[in-house]
Amino acid sequence: MANRTHTQLTEFILVGLFPNRQPLFFVLFLTIYIFTLMGNMIIILTITLEAQLHSPMYLFLRSLSLTEIFYISVTVPRMLKDFLHLDKAVSFLDCATQLYFFCFLGTTECFLLAFMAYDRFVAICHPLHYMTVMTKSKCLEFSLGSWLSGILLSLFQISYVFSLPFCSSNIIDHVFCDILPVVRLACANTFANEIAILMYGSLVILLPFLLITVSYIHIIATIIKIPSAVGRKKTFSTCGSHLTSVTLFYGTATIVYLKTKSAREYVGTKVIALFYIVFIPMLNPLIYSLRNTIIKNAITKMLKIQ
Template sequence: MLLGFTSERDISVILFIFFLLIYILTLLGNITIIALIRFEATLRTPMYFFLNNFSYLEISYTTTTVPRMLSDLFSGNMAISFNSCLTQMYFFFLFGTTEFFILALMGFDRYLAICYPLHYSNIMNKHFCCQLVIGSWISGCLVPIVPTIVLSRKPFCGSKIINHFFCDVGPLVKLSSPDTFFLDCFILMISAVVVLSSLLLITMSYVFIISAILRISSSSGRHKAFSTCASHFSIVTIFFGTVIFMYVRPSSGENYQMDKAVSVFYSVVTPAFNPLIYSLRNNEVKRALMKAFKRKRNDWEHLGVISSIKLDANSRH
């Protein structure tokens, strides 16, 4: 049984509407980013190839938890089968882990683009980019396997109530058996390796990026270089900050409400903001978006002209 947020019906309705709007915004924003990258030739670069994968991950990441949460809020039926719970936990961490690796690749891509501009196109060719992304997805699939298998073999002989709105690993570990010290340590170690190794690669990339930018003589050149990293840096700060607070720390004891609030922020709210951050702070995306709107408007005007010509011809007949 998932406790969710509240048993009060009025509050559940308000939360349902709020989370539904956030989820729709997440889908529309990320689908728009995917469509722009697919159809705009100016965005067919390694940077946007990684962003395209990141948008797919954001959709998958939120879809793992939000539709189920909306169903629970709407129906009030909080029961979930054991197998469904483990499956939700596995895919939540699969997509989350892969996001960390993709964000690290995006930082590495910006490092090569700014620090080695003459060699960038040769290094970050299509084949190498595909290998990096496939490696990230495979790693994301492998990381949660051992915790999922270990949890599936635990007795779960006590309480069946999960004080959360989805099957997160922390609450599941607490219910699995009386002695969870070694499992807690193992999951903390895995989380630390994934999060901190990705963060280390991103940090090293930005140290070299900032060092290279400061050597640029013109202020316009420095501003342009910084602007290519601003969106990625904003997302990294928000995503890593909340997840480190949630997972790369000792057990939070009984502070479930704080854990749920933080989980809502990084698993529901942040994915809705990411497309806005990339569209509002990235000039190439804004130009591609304006071009797409103009092209669509021209198509509508062209169809309108054709329709008026047909109507005029029919009236003459």
């Protein structure tokens, strides 16, 4: 009987964000969504059509842009619908599906950023071996490995979360089905789940970040040895966009997901999560295009803007 009671919950209710400003947020997030899709599609098309951009650094960037398109599409269309309706109910299955793809794509992005750092490490620290180490096939293997890691790790995590009994409150104090707010609704001891979430976060956030950090320690050590100030600046400029993207992505992800119980009392978590899921996918095309002359010229050529 207890198990049957636990299965009676069939939907969750999303609280959303600032109920008295829904029309304003609809216009804002729709604009951001369209801008994000256009920006990342331009990056993808430019790299695909421009032969000079078929190097590992740009192929990784194309994979990142593709991930960003799917990533923002997991949450924002549902948010736009909720901004226009009072009924913010989401079915149990839809919530689980949204959370799975959110974790899957977030994990994929973490590993892609790590492999992009490794690419810069090989290019700067071992330039003579770059063409043999970072081949197109190796780049494809790293990209596919990032996606496969996201698929498998997230499947295990979400299966564990939704095996919990949900039999009391169904109010999710968030704008989408995020993992910690969902776990807190379970009518069972969630200590093991919160530890599992912390371990998952450490694996998909801290481990790639550690690889990025080690790569940049070697990169900086190599750049310092360059005798020319112009040479040092030119070499480091190839890492500027990636460093900016890493700082934004990992900074917000760490605040949101490497917390468990303490996050219950942190009101700003919802706002930070919005920055993480909405604004960063929008900013990445700008970060990589505005700071990269080759991409800017290729985009100009593709769009035939003189």
